Amino acid sequence: MKHTPLIGLTALALATTALTASAEEYRMGLITPPPHQWTVTANEAADEIREKTDGRVDILVFPSGQLGNEAQMLQQLQTGAMDFAFFTLGEFANRDPNYGIFLAPYIVDDVAGARELLKGDTAQELLDGMADFGLVGLGWGMAGMRMIVTADKVEKAEDLQGLKIRTIPFKPELAFWEHVGAAPTPMPLPALYDAFANGQVDGMQIDVEGTWNSKYYDHAQSVIISDHMMFPMAAIASGRKWAGMSEEDRKVVSDVFAEQLDDLVAGYAEIDADYREKLEGTDVTVTEVGRDWFGSSIDDWYAEWREKAPMLKQLEDEAEGL
Numbered sequence: 405m406k407h408t409p410l411i412g413l414t415a416l417a418l419a420t421t422a423l424t425a426s427a428e429e430y431r432m433g434l435i436t437p438p439p440h441q442w443t444v445t446a447n448e449a450a451d452e453i454r455e456k457t458d459g460r461v462d463i464l465v466f467p468s469g470q471l472g473n474e475a476q477m478l479q480q481l482q483t484g485a486m487d488f489a490f491f492t493l494g495e496f497a498n499r500d501p502n503y504g505i506f507l508a509p510y511i512v513d514d515v516a517g518a519r520e521l522l523k524g525d526t527a528q529e530l531l532d533g534m535a536d537f538g539l540v541g542l543g544w545g546m547a548g549m550r551m552i553v554t555a556d557k558v559e560k561a562e563d564l565q566g567l568k569i570r571t572i573p574f575k576p577e578l579a580f581w582e583h584v585g586a587a588p589t590p591m592p593l594p595a596l597y598d599a600f601a602n603g604q605v606d607g608m609q610i611d612v613e614g615t616w617n618s619k620y621y622d623h624a625q626s627v628i629i630s631d632h633m634m635f636p637m638a639a640i641a642s643g644r645k646w647a648g649m650s651e652e653d654r655k656v657v658s659d660v661f662a663e664q665l666d667d668l669v670a671g672y673a674e675i676d677a678d679y680r681e682k683l684e685g686t687d688v689t690v691t692e693v694g695r696d697w698f699g700s701s702i703d704d705w706y707a708e709w710r711e712k713a714p715m716l717k718q719l720e721d722e723a724e725g726l
């Protein structure tokens with residue numbers, strides 16, 4: 405009777421059990437569809453983390469709001485029912501106006517300015533403040549600069565008066581459109597294509613990448629490259645789950661996200677330029693406008709939000725020093 409293979413099998417079984425016991429599946433949610441750069445980055449980060457932790461941290465990525473909208477995902481993160489997410493700032497800004505300050509119109513000129521501001525002291529302070537939501541802030545990303553797509557031709561800001569412009573349910577965005585004189589219409593991203601196609605909204609504030617990938621331009625007569633706001637994304641972890649991870653694994657996760665997010669932000673200069681070029685190749689009229697195009701509405705926004713969000717002044721000072 406040969407005993408060696410049995411011993412070998414037992415050892416193998418024990419080793420496998422040990423590996424299974426120490427490997428854990430984590431769930432990461434985000435609202436963007438699979439081709440969007442946020443989802444691409446989430447998948448790349450998950451792969452890198454899995455590899456660098458020898459499979460101990462196995463993050464499964466759920467795009468397109470499969471785990472719920474951001475309000476629902478926030479609750480799951482707080483209870484530990486899910487583990488990681490990429491979030492717009494909507495849920496934060498609606499609870500603490502200071503999280504809305506990155507949407508200050510024309511606070512930066514371009515992606516390079518946004519990248520600097522997202523690495524600054526104010527950004528770090530806000531990231532640290534996510535502990536108040538039961539979260540760990542892992543870093544900032546973004547989705548390029550915001551622009552405008554409208555069903556009818558829009559040549560001047562006055563043409564936007566009274567138009568139903570889709571926004572996210574995000575107070576600083578709503579305020580911007582109210583100051584412009586439009587009717588901001590909050591709507592989740594997954595509902596947008598149909599709503600625009602069937603005329604439920606007359607236009608949208610959006611990113612160039614989404615405009616191309618989701619073909620919003622199919623139903624548009626004007627694409628206005630206004631670059632009027634940066635659109636930050638917060639990479640977050642459930643505080644409860646984070647507390648249960650080893651120090652070593654937390655370091656890997658933090659480092660991988662930090663690097664991937666910085667690449668993501670830096671990459672948007674090219675992403676925005678590429679998709680703009682693609683849009684210029686369609687039948688839609690693409691125009692570029694700047695701060696003056698919006699008239700006094702930008703100053704009105706600042707007057708309101710300097711009162712509402714005390715940290716805005718601090719961010720403006722930082723932006724001036726860039």
Ligand code: BEZ
Pocket residue numbers: 435436442492547572592593609610611614
């Ligand atoms: C949006 O809702 O407009 C949006 C959300 C995430 C990434 C890009 C755009």
